[in-house]
Amino acid sequence: MKKTIRFVLNGYEVTAEVAAHKMLLEVLREGFQLTGAKEGCGQGECGACTVLVDGLSVNSCLYPILEVEGRSVTTVEGLLGEGNRLHPIQEAMVENGGIQCGFCTPGIVMSAKALLDEIPLPDEARIRRGIGGHLCRCTGYVQIVESIRRAAEKMAAQGERDS
Ligand code: FES
Ligand code: FES
Structure with missing residues (x-):
């Protein structure tokens, strides 16, 4: 059975006709061609x-699409700034070797974003907890943690300069 849902996707109001049993991940990738997740x-x-x-x-693979009605969804594509400028977390991942094959990266970037929105300068233990639900088969996590730490510092410094 199909249903029409409305929600905000990366800052834009969208409407989608979806099969009720679908998960958010499928709709993002197949319905909106957002393949970052x-x-x-x-x-x-x-x-x-x-x-x-x-x-x-x-975890959008387990998030029922009907639960999205009226909510705001942000994917990694939604983090890009003007002129497709990378978000500071993405920049830091590139600069500090936090990416190898890149399969885990969009998910980790989104968890890092949620973490830094809540705690602007987390310590290492808190960063590790923040990405505790992510598996990376390539990096050994050290560079990922370092990337998030450096992004936090850069964003905090930027915030101070802008205030
Ligand atoms: S694909 Fe969703 S947690 Fe692994
Ligand atoms: S960089 Fe390959 S899985 Fe994390």
Whole structure:
């Protein structure tokens, strides 16, 4: 059975005709061609599908699409600035070797975004907890943690300069 849902996607109001049993990840990738969020395990265990719903990170592979009605969804594509400028978290991942194959990266970037929105300068333990739901088969996590730490510092410095 199909239903019409309305929600905000990366800052724009959208309407979608969706099969009621679908998960958010499928609709993002197949309905909106937003392929940043990946399907790894499909079972809530790897974090590759992470997006933000009302600012909180969720596993979109397990998030029923009908729950999205009236909410605000942000995907990694929604983090790009003017002229497709990378978000500071993405820049830091590039600069500090936080990316190898890149499969886990969009999900980790979204969890890092949720973390830094809540705690602008988290310590290492808090960063590790913030990405605790993500599996990365390549990096060994050290560079990812370092990338998030440096992004936090840069964003805090930028905030001070702008204030
Ligand atoms: S694909 Fe969603 S948690 Fe692995
Ligand atoms: S960079 Fe390859 S899975 Fe994380």
